[in-house]
Amino acid sequence: MTTSLGADLRLAWQLTRGSDRREWWRIALTATGAALATGFALTAGALASLRGDHYTVSFAAGLLSEPGTRSGVILALLLLLVPVLGFLGQCTRIGAVHRDRRLAGLRLTGATPGQVRRIAALETGLTCLLGSAAATVVSVPVLAAVWERPTVLTWVVLALVAVAVPVLGATAGALALRRVVASPLGWVRRVGPARPGRGPGRLFLLSLLPVAGAALLAATTTSDTTRGPGQWHTPMAVFGGLLAVGAGSVWLSGATCRVVGRRLAVRARSAATLIAAERLRDDPWAAARAHAAVLLVTVAGTGFMGVRHIMVDGLRRDEQLGESVSYYTTGLNLTAAAIAVGLLITLSALAVGTAESIATRRRGLAAQVAAGVPRAVLNRALLLETALPLAPSLLVAGVGGLTVGAGYSTVTGADVLPWSALLVPVTVYVGCLLAAATALPLLGRTLRPSELRHT
Amino acid sequence: MSNGDNTAGPLLAGRGLVKAYGRTEALRGADVALSAGEILAVTGASGSGKSTLMHCLSGIVRPDAGSVTYAGRQLEGLPEKELSELRRTRFGVVFQFGQLIPELTAVDNVALPLMLAGTDRTESRSTAGEWLERFGVRAQGELRPGEMSGGQAQRAALARALVTGPEVVFADEPTGALDSLASEQVMTALVHTAREAGTAVLLITHDAQVAAYADREVQLRDGVVAPLGVTA
Numbered sequence: 001m002t003t004s005l006g007a008d009l010r011l012a013w014q015l016t017r018g019s020d021r022r023e024w025w026r027i028a029l030t031a032t033g034a035a036l037a038t039g040f041a042l043t044a045g046a047l048a049s050l051r052g053d054h055y056t057v058s059f060a061a062g063l064l065s066e067p068g069t070r071s072g073v074i075l076a077l078l079l080l081l082v083p084v085l086g087f088l089g090q091c092t093r094i095g096a097v098h099r100d101r102r103l104a105g106l107r108l109t110g111a112t113p114g115q116v117r118r119i120a121a122l123e124t125g126l127t128c129l130l131g132s133a134a135a136t137v138v139s140v141p142v143l144a145a146v147w148e149r150p151t152v153l154t155w156v157v158l159a160l161v162a163v164a165v166p167v168l169g170a171t172a173g174a175l176a177l178r179r180v181v182a183s184p185l186g187w188v189r190r191v192g193p194a195r196p197g198r199g200p201g202r203l204f205l206l207s208l209l210p211v212a213g214a215a216l217l218a219a220t221t222t223s224d225t226t227r228g229p230g231q232w233h234t235p236m237a238v239f240g241g242l243l244a245v246g247a248g249s250v251w252l253s254g255a256t257c258r259v260v261g262r263r264l265a266v267r268a269r270s271a272a273t274l275i276a277a278e279r280l281r282d283d284p285w286a287a288a289r290a291h292a293a294v295l296l297v298t299v300a301g302t303g304f305m306g307v308r309h310i311m312v313d314g315l316r317r318d319e320q321l322g323e324s325v326s327y328y329t330t331g332l333n334l335t336a337a338a339i340a341v342g343l344l345i346t347l348s349a350l351a352v353g354t355a356e357s358i359a360t361r362r363r364g365l366a367a368q369v370a371a372g373v374p375r376a377v378l379n380r381a382l383l384l385e386t387a388l389p390l391a392p393s394l395l396v397a398g399v400g401g402l403t404v405g406a407g408y409s410t411v412t413g414a415d416v417l418p419w420s421a422l423l424v425p426v427t428v429y430v431g432c433l434l435a436a437a438t439a440l441p442l443l444g445r446t447l448r449p450s451e452l453r454h455t
Numbered sequence: 456m457s458n459g460d461n462t463a464g465p466l467l468a469g470r471g472l473v474k475a476y477g478r479t480e481a482l483r484g485a486d487v488a489l490s491a492g493e494i495l496a497v498t499g500a501s502g503s504g505k506s507t508l509m510h511c512l513s514g515i516v517r518p519d520a521g522s523v524t525y526a527g528r529q530l531e532g533l534p535e536k537e538l539s540e541l542r543r544t545r546f547g548v549v550f551q552f553g554q555l556i557p558e559l560t561a562v563d564n565v566a567l568p569l570m571l572a573g574t575d576r577t578e579s580r581s582t583a584g585e586w587l588e589r590f591g592v593r594a595q596g597e598l599r600p601g602e603m604s605g606g607q608a609q610r611a612a613l614a615r616a617l618v619t620g621p622e623v624v625f626a627d628e629p630t631g632a633l634d635s636l637a638s639e640q641v642m643t644a645l646v647h648t649a650r651e652a653g654t655a656v657l658l659i660t661h662d663a664q665v666a667a668y669a670d671r672e673v674q675l676r677d678g679v680v681a682p683l684g685v686t687a
Binding site: 268269270271274275278279281282364367368369370371372373374375377449452 | 506510513515516536540541544547548556557559560563568571576599616
């Protein structure tokens with residue numbers, strides 16, 4: 001069976017329209033993620049289209065008027081794309097079982113594996129287009145209202161971002177399914193290297209690459225060009241640092257899940273710990289996908305809190321500031337807000353991922369309860385799956401962030417060790433447990449005997 | 456094999472059971488009784504209410520009307536916690552698939568009910584190993600369900616259902632996903648072990664060959680128990 005892209009697109013649209021309630025959740029959440037990504041990228045793009053220092057932007061105590069601080073804001077906006085990518089990654093997993101059945105149905109009607117992957121990728125692209133279009137429709141009037149005469153470059157950047165988000169969404173969908181071959185008889189297998197779960201980790205890293213590249217480009221093109229060749233050092237360091245911390249987070253999350261699962265599975269004395277530990281040991285990278293973004297936010301948050309503590313301390317003592325105190329504190333507060341938004345998105349991704357893992361196992365979970373496993377044991381196992389691997393990972397992330405603060409303290413000669421920054425990993429840990437706990441009502445509904453009637 | 460209820464002091468009895476899912480009436484006044492150590496096959500076409508009858512009798516779902524009595528105790532008034540404990544300690548449940556936790560090894564799956572009852576893990580695993588031995592799958596003890604054949608996984612599931620020494624085992628189409636050879640192995644293992652331990656078995660099946668393993672057979676038609684050979 002050979003079909004044109006147009007026919008595939010029509011079929012993808014029909015499949016999207018005919019989705020059931022669970023898939024509508026995936027569509028709504030993926031579109032929300034795409035809208036967030038478009039919003040952050042559009043704002044960053046609009047700011048990046050400002051050239052030189054002859055602009056006066058009334059927001060944020062004049063922070064956006066200067067190229068140097070403007071590039072910092074752009075960088076922060078682009079960094080916010082990292083948790084959004086993590087969120088989108090979790091959203092695409094919702095309803096995976098239904099998707100697999102649909103793919104099998106397509107194969108049964110004669111579609112080739114390549115066509116099936118293309119149709120599935122187009123479905124993702126259409127969903128992202130929905131979010132991208134919504135964000136663009138809201139952004140354009142806002143831009144027109146706050147900026148008298150936006151430049152042609154600004155409009156070009158806006159159009160590019162609006163198109164790029166659905167295209168990247170479809171590409172990521174195709175990449176995620178590149179090793180999936182749906183059989184006409186209803187089962188789905190993965191081909192290629194036999195190390196399940198590594199793919200999504202690599203995909204997360206691959207998706208970091210364009211974000212880091214865009215951050216590098218933005219930082220270099222919007223910074224002050226009068227400072228000579230040294231201007232490359234900071235952006236390059238940020239680029240390298242982002243990739244290194246991203247790779248480290250994915251690796252650390254997966255490795256921690258595997259080690260914690262393996263150790264506890266042997267030593268577990270309670271049923272809940274045994275179930276949680278074996279799930280971690282079975283597929284450590286599934287948990288790592290959600291936890292990697294948590295670690296990134298924790299490192300950034302702890303490091304920032306340390307730096308903030310030292311800077312605020314310095315501002316109090318410095319009597320010869322170049323700008324008003326509010327200029328500096330506004331920048332710090334905006335950064336704190338950006339990190340808080342990043343944490344919120346990351347926790348949402350964690351909640352979505354936890355809910356999806358329950359939905360996928362719903363019949364098996366109902367069978368456990370039918371066989372007499374107490375609901376409380378399954379509730380505890382669910383929370384332990386989050387609590388056990390995150391505790392050591394967040395400890396390391398917290399120490400990493402504190403080291404950043406301590407390093408800054410040494411460089412500036414502040415002689416202050418910002419211990420208060422350690423509250424960040426504790427807060428993130430509690431937040432993660434609460435995010436996982438939001439899935440408990442769904443678990444309660446899943447454990448109903450009626451689930452035994454579903455296949 | 457005989458027809459009709461065994462009324463001589465039943466261990467488990469359902470009387471006038473009614474259960475509806477929305478507008479669909481799965482049970483419409485079903486009566487059934489099971490004696491201690493008896494193997495009873497409940498047969499019937501797809502949609503006749505077999506699984507719902509098993510769910511009501513095992514306390515998995517509460518009937519809309521009628522009563523379930525186990526060892527002289529009415530199940531209707533028991534709170535969910537006690538019903539759960541009953542299924543864990545006095546009943547064993549086997550489904551067509553899905554009852555083993557995919558992430559646990561076979562031996563840990565079988566050990567789980569003992570651990571839930573407070574037995575030390577080492578002791579639980581040791582007992583579980585013995586039960587896997589009885590069902591001929593000890594060698595697969597450290598494999599996960601996905602790494603075992605369907606027949607091996609189902610025998611591990613039987614070991615898990617019987618490890619606590621239950622008085623009744625509920626088996627819902629236990630061979631539904633197996634080939635004829637694996638079906639025979641599973642049924643032989645179940646019947647042999649149940650007879651040895653004096654465990655009663657309520658066997659839900661649409662397969663006449665599987666039903667032939669039972670002491671007695673009742674047939675469900677449109678939610679009521681019908682005499683064998685009579686169309687409702």
